[in-house]
Amino acid sequence: MDGNKSVKESVPSTHLSAVQPFHRPSVIGSQDYDIIKHGTSVGSPEVHLSAKLQVTGEAEYTDDTPMPSHGLHAALVMSRKPHARILSIDDSGARSSPGFVGIYFSEDVPGDNTIGPVVYDEELFASEVVTCVGQVIGVVVADTHENAKLAARRVHIEYEELPAILSIQDAIEAKSFHPNTEKRLNKGDVDICFQSGQCDIIIEGEVHVGGQEHFYLEPHSSFVWTLDGGNEVHMISSTQAPQKHQKYVAHVLGLPMSKVVCKTKRIGGGFGGKETRSALFAAVASVPSYLLNRPVKITLDRDIDMMISGQRHSFLGKYKVGFTNEGKVMALDLEIYNNAGNSLDLSLAVLERAMFHSHNVYEIPNVRILGRVCFTNYPSHTAFRGFGGPQGMLIAENWIQRIAVELGKSPEEIREINFQGEGSITHYGQKLEFCTLAPLWNELKVSCDFLNARKEAEIFNLNNRWKKLGVAMVPTKFGISFTLKLMNQAGALVHVYTDGTVLVTHGGVEMGQGLHTKVAQVAASAFNIPLSSVFISETSTDKCLHQTMFLMLPRQPASASSDMYGAAVLDACEQIKARMEPIASKNNFSSFAELASACYVERIDLSAHGFYITPEIGFDWNIGKGTPFRYFTYGAAFAEIEGAFIQGLGWVALEEMKWGDAAHKWIPSGHLYTCGPGSYKIPSLNDVPFKFNVSLLKGHPNVKAIHSSKAVGEPPFFLASSVFFAIKDAIMAARAETGHSEWFPLDSPATPERIRMSCLDEFTAPFISDGYRPKLSV
Template identity: 40%
Template sequence: MPNACPAWNERFEMKQDVQVNGAAHQSIQHDSAEKHVTGRAEYTDDLLEPTGTLHAALGLSKIAHGKILSMDLSAVRAAPGVRMVMTPEDIPGENDVSPNGLHDDPIFAPGLVQFWGQPVFAVVAETRDQARRAAALARIDYETLPHALDPIAARDAGMGYVCEPLTLKRGEAREGLDQAPRKITGRFTVGGQDHFYLEGQIAMAIPGEDDEVTIHVSTQHPSEVQHMVAHVLNVPSSAVVVNVRRMGGGFGGKETQMNLFACVAAIAAKKLGRAVKIRPDRDDDMEATGKRHDFVIDYEVGFDDNGKIHAVEGDFYARCGFSADLSGPVTDRALFHADNAYYYPDVELRSHPMKTNTVSNTAFRGFGGPQGVILAERLVEEIGYALGRDPLEIRKANLYQNGQLTPYHQAVEDQILPRIFDELEAASDYHARRQAVLDWNAKGGVIRKGIAITPVKFGISFTATWFNQAGALIHIYNDGSLHLNHGGTEMGQGLNTKVAQVVAEAMGVNIERIRITKTTTEKVPNTSATAASSGSDLNGMAALDACTQLLDRLTAFAAEKWGVARETVSIGEICYIGDAQMSFAEFIREAYMARIQLSAAGFYKTPKIHWNRKTGQGRPFYYYAYGAACAEVSVDTLTGEYVVERVDAIHDVGRSLNPILDKGQVEGAFIQGMGWLTTEELWWDDKGRLRTHAPSTYKIPLASDRPKIFNVSLADWSVNREKTIKRSKAVGEPPFMLGISVFEALGHAVASVADYRECARLDAPATPERVLMAIERLRR
């Protein structure tokens, strides 16, 4: 196995002939897989509670918008087991957990309620049941104010923006539209999505001496929790330690939304001098925490008789909620991906991050990208039906060519979709199956079929450039075992396994030697969120940097001690030093006895990227990941119900760090994306209360909803042209968009009832009710 002491394995070839178990590019099992299925994996709620641990519960508002006239909490304080009732006056620092510096996201509503379910107070009691029962005893009088729930109602009511909007522009869109031979205008409503993680929000705070506190929390962003807790306690960040071993799912919902829970637990713990845990039930969790942003998109596209796009204009109205949270970057990214894989010669895209009287929406897998991508696919679909052609032909005709500029003026330089399309069309037998679908539908009948291929081009990097950095810490103990810590968080995606594989290959040792430890702010400071699909890219490179330092140090030691040339030294399970060899453990013992430092802190920052939001230009993405999927569906035209018959997908992950884990990510992302567009519907009543707030009313895809035939493969020929970790590509978010193929196939089936003369114009999610209404509209 080649030694990876020099970054990129390019400095010299080594003599090592021992196969490293668990090295990069091998398909090995997730490090916690058996623990997950046997129940031995420890999540925050499984940790042993210190003696005397108390439990907190939130008191939530029961109106969408209004002033608090009076709040009688006497019955709450008198309830059995209650030790504290917390209101804004009990916060030592600032009553704010906004992640963006806008100071617009209070822990507790300070006299003004802005959405149904907004925290107003918290109760701390001896047991969780006591806290929850006590919270229900509050008597609050409100002066009800008008509310607006959706982005268009908010616009019409003059609610304004929660943050600065963005315009992306290249060329002259209005002029291009006016000169185009054909034009189509439309409105597209794209629904939101609840994260519905298996493990809900949870935090446990343990007070320390002086101003210290330790937080165990389910979060994707330990450093942000650290800073937020320090902020509300009015202590330095160095006094706060945040620990995360693993999460039971995150999907973006634990990037900022856990701030509230960690801060409530920390404030109570410090005031009472006892450990405090808070774990809301599913209903309160879904009411009080943000979702994927839903959008209303007004669009206009100009094109010619060959299906070539000339110009595009789009206005993206987003339901952001009462505060900004991450709505700025989310709505920005919707614009970044509104081209998807297609070149628009003249384009102008505008975001409208609307303030609404709903919970503040937040990060969700894809981070606004899916809402942009699906608009691009709607444009292609519209053109295909207008010209009476297969939308796949329109897709191919408008694909980016290398060198063409995106609406944000980044050149596309790594376009591989033509090859992916060719392979997918062959593997799925698309053309024969499409003809079979057309023949089936031509017979009439109740059951109609649809088929579609859709691509994805997804930019990888945080658009907030400063987040594109990571650290790692590696210790080698004198028995030859390794301790690995990095700034990323494990939420089931296999990040820890992948980073351990990078270390195993770099050090030339078996992965069994490597102990993967919890993420903690005590070891790696100032971490970025595990988000934007950058977990492996950033943390893998930081770990490789630490390995490089260790191997350089150990190689120099070996060469000096044994009097050989550095080029003849190879460190690994068997260490070669000139003509001599010894086991890794023996060699490390020698290094320890010689007082060689056996610890290294690695660091990495993504190169090349830059972004100027004021001009709307730059290179916000290091590279693009690509993929495509073919979906076939059957639709019952009497009920609107449907079945996904078959899906074939090919996805680009570069040179995969772990093919089996990456394939699992593609499969999971596809199903979650399909759920967003088919069954997962958020619904508020006219009073502003979220009614889809539990598994009984909110439908995620079940095992029975998966495609009957589901073929997923990786583009194993792809190699990232940029120097990412082992030339791999990100896999967390990009395949989420492949689920759009199901949505497009549903549109194809619906359009058959009018002989494909017009686009079905389904809104998302395409629930059976919406499918049936679209069928009835086209039949009229």
Template identity: 40%
Template sequence: MRKLPDTRPAHSLISGRAGSATRHESAHKHVSGDALYVDDIPEPAGMLYGYVGLSSIAHATLKQMNLDAVRTAPGVMDVVTAKDLPALTDIGPVFPGDHLLAEGKVNFHGQVLFAVAATSQDAARRAARLADVKYEAQQADLTLESALAQEHFVRPTHTQRRGDADTAIATAPNRLSGHFKIGGQEQMYLEGQIALSIPGEDGSMLVHSSTQHPAETQKLVAEVLGLPMSLVTVTVRRMGGAFGGKETNANQWACLSALLARRTGRPVKLRLARADDMTTTGKRHPFHSDYEVGFDDEGRILGLNLKLSGNCGHSPDLSDAIVDRAMFHADNCYFLPAARIIGNRVKTHTASNTAFRGFGGPQGMLAIEQIIENIAQATGQDALDIRQRNFYGPDGRNVTHYGQTIEQHIIAPLVARLTKTSEYRQRREAVRAFNSENAILKRGLALTPVKFGISFTVQHLNQAGALLHVYTDGSIQLNHGGTEMGQGLYTKVAQVVASEFGVDLSSITCTATRTDKVPNTSPTAASSGSDLNGMAARDAARKIRQRLTEFAAEKFAVPAESIQFANDHVSLGAQRITFAELVQQAYLGRISLSATGYYRTPKIHYDRANASGRPFFYYAYGAACSEVLIDTLTGENRVLRVDICQDVGQSLNPVLDIGQIEGGFIQGMGWLTTEELVWNEQGRLLTNNPASYKIPTIGDTPPVFNVELMPDSPNTEATIFHSKAVGEPPLMLGISVWAALRDAVASIGEHRTAPLLDAPATPERILAACDQVRAARGERQ
């Protein structure tokens, strides 16, 4: 396609430094189609196409797998099964249980049985369907209820305690108990799972993978092939979305692609079709919440017993850490004087559930928010008042149930600000008036807070590296361990480097994340991409700047402390030269213009045996106020208005941060309203494409959508330029939509009955909740 000339005004091509509203470095490429993803890489000569054969049963012994028809199908060059694997067969990222290819039995509908390489994508897919497989079916646990009843777990149960919850509940003036179901969610990235492997000299392998964790992909490919890691290079320029679904789930396709490339001696690309992608990969964990809570007449929580049971699927994957994070966030913003939080890791015969934006935190928060809503119903008070009375604060109400002290008391003033700017109190009265005058249509309003801990809860993952080159023309090449999945990480880290050197962003080139440039990296996850990689890049930049400063001080006979880097120039007392001129002279003076940078997060620790510690470096806060309208005869609903205030500290890039907040909110809203996963009685996923699985569309965007970054709220911790993470926290703002829908339903019974509204709050569930409240109202009358 003919490329049009770039007609943008010159000033739009010049980007600012950290803190400025700079556009995404690939925004114009995304729009024009010039952004290269794995499937856009020019195909190497002789490339083959990989595909996989999948199990058609949820739990069974493999009695026979006849692949003769697969091997003789047109275009097929190779077929591999578990017995053909040269080395590692289990690619579980933390604990074993994730077999690269099924061995002897299958554990979920859609498990990979074999892989095929053929001369075209179509030939590979057609051949993969020709297998003749005989199964001996076994009893399958397909629901969380059945597996939990039998105590089938992928990992041991973990418990966090504070005080004597049983006594606190027993002696409380008021008590409630209940059960709440929280659905899962498909990541629904635009770019599906894909890998391209190219064999090289000495058995080496270059893997282009759409992965959030290149270092882990490198390690597993090496172990599957029986190679040292130094012979495997994984590279990632960008992903078309990931949301956690490519943190571990990308590994299988990279390993199979590399295995087929190793066996055939030819490049192999393995790209999953959408229906197969959704069938065979993990999703957000569905959870069940069972609780008993004691509270006073003002609605203050005195004691809480909460059991969180996560549906992990057939293997551990990352479920231990995910259920832990749900437990860590079971308080959200609320002080729990006495609490016992139990986390079950339940095993079912479904695809192994995995990371998803929030990593368990959303499920823990939704559980406590449902409890808050029920307390408000029981006491006849506004739920916002109950929330504010339970907030963390100074004077002995500042320690979590896992022992971390809350040091920045931001949520109370943030919610107070949003209450005012969203006109919550006035709108509450307007909603009451509307509902009193309308029998069919009802409005709902809710303001919910978010406190999200920032750090990997696995301590060793809190580290990052960077590699920085300054060339003799003054241009800069930046590489770090973070991956770009559309969130703007490359832009933010480049802004950090631009700030350190005082140069324009246009002089900095961010190159693809590669394991041969920065080794042993952590996944881009846990909202820590900018925190970790920004600090590592700054460390590298400061090393080079220090060398340049010392060189300039000696050469130009000026005090080092007087030398300033700004506006693409370097001030040397009375003299001023360009940054490029100084770099050229430093090169002639034999000064190293390359550096590695490194950072590890301080302060964090967690004693699992005692269930106590400081698992998070800091917390990111936010709140959202949502207003909805429901039809009580059909359950149909829409969001009318949303107001958000998010604490991002000293923003690295306000435009990117607001974009993340808007996108995260909509994704969270989808999780809690339209995105329903459905399996049949045989364990087959029925919602395996966009026709049956409904994510929000542009038409679902609230017509009034106000987003504000909390002003004058710099992070008191020494993060990169005192910013705060923004990737995951906004997703949980979507809880306000669920709470508003529940509020609308409750208005049918004048808020005297607590609606039973599990998540997602689909029209069917809303209608059922309306009928439940109507029935309760009738009984009262």
């Protein structure tokens, strides 16, 4: 290099962006929505009822429950093998540990040692064979948390190792599927469509979708104690499913459910991870509490929580898609598999929702979908925000993008050509009503100036070799309701006191989403009183029976809760108002308190149980047709990458689960390597997009839910896939400079390593060959 020249003068101008310093600008964001009030409170933007307590650290969670002097701490004795026979257990080291009080195994369970939310296919304590690393074999209780953990580590177990299945591919080859989990959906005739010439082009491929850790801020925690000489069992738990805790504990202790009470004040996040798996830990703690007649608290450390409590299901989709030269999709033949782990848990329901959403928002005349739930030797995977829907839609958007590459068109053009509309019939037989996809998409396209953004990205990419921009617009349609009809019920209890205040109890759980605030707004507006006059204390199984149930399982998602529990509360309020009406009509009361007092004098019942069932839904898997959803929430997102957004962003771009198998020789087989924040990357403040604008479509009220409530907890999660496809758009620009314009697979998450190895340049060429696919643990 000529010493008289600066570095900038010696480097081609297209390379200079690679050495430009990065400065993160201030975040610019906006929210745009209509405020439509109903009564005194509904529709008003209100402060979260627990906000002040939470920001000051005064809000109480399960582990904050004071321990009595005779209380004990529990720690788990866990399997260290993915699949093995237990030959012997030596607990002498634990018994000689400081503070040790007791240790319990399968033979000590007073009731039934088998558990499960749908089928009893899981042992509370493994008795003869372990089927994953981290499976619970026993529980130790001691005087302190640390002493309990020390004692648990001192239990020595001898194993006979057995063959382990550690991927979806292994499960398919071994035909390792959970029993009775094959599902099919059909529309039209796929074979005839492929063979008749209706399709100008037919493509086949695979989509690998990785898992995701829930990473709630509060780990699994339960505090269990007995009353009345051990005849009653009470607990405080961090759970989305209090009634599930009640049922599990009653089951393993051999008690009637009427003698077991579970209470939940609030939880520090759940995202589905505390629907079913949390009940396992409550049941484990209940055994020593019941046998010793002493309080027992179990709180998992973060690494243990991540290792044993299950994650979002990884998926494998094998597709065959036929389409015209214009880009119209004519037929989809899809095989879809999820990694359930070592028990069924909710994996079949997760698979079913993935199958329901495998078309995303696209009109396809001929569809055939086969779904299977894979048994593997991993901890049982479970519900996670979106419940399989995002995985099914991500598979769909992959083949949409591939069609675009095959035809030399933009993915957005292919999406628009295939949009469903009002009156469309899904592949499971449901007719779309109040479909807002087109106006929503068009509004976003204008507001983000998409065409101009695309042109600017192309110009930038032509002038920059080592930094690329990518843009993408992605739509979503998320069905709102539980796909099992009996789950669509909710209950509430409302008391009006003579001072004019109202106490509300309902079956939903406050997990930070503001459910209690919204439900309190419903009650306040119903009685025409201030929000401050309504109080919601906690969720408790002895106060409200009709929690949302799934074979006696309450599943309390962030999306449907306002619709259902709000409606149940309104039902109770309307009953009380009807009783109060004769008194109110005879007098001109100056306040609600005066009216309540007058009703009390007249012996009017000021307490009511409200109930709600979601109407006009039902699905028959025998024929593969029905109306599984009450309504759909539509959405669309635009992303221009270099940065993007939050939990969904983590799923598609950051959070990679690393499990030990043949491809990861530095990790013991079946062990989770990424079991803490040091090795598992969740989105942080720096991952918030520089511009983050959110708008709710105006002029389209939801006529199918209370006060136009619309579920927006789970539906927007998938919109972060716009980030994934913008990343892929940028990679395509980089590959084009080396003469590679063909379609290529990119598994999710699109980690920096996977992105870099997909770019095909002089640096990656020595390490890869055509068709290279960076290893993904599924």
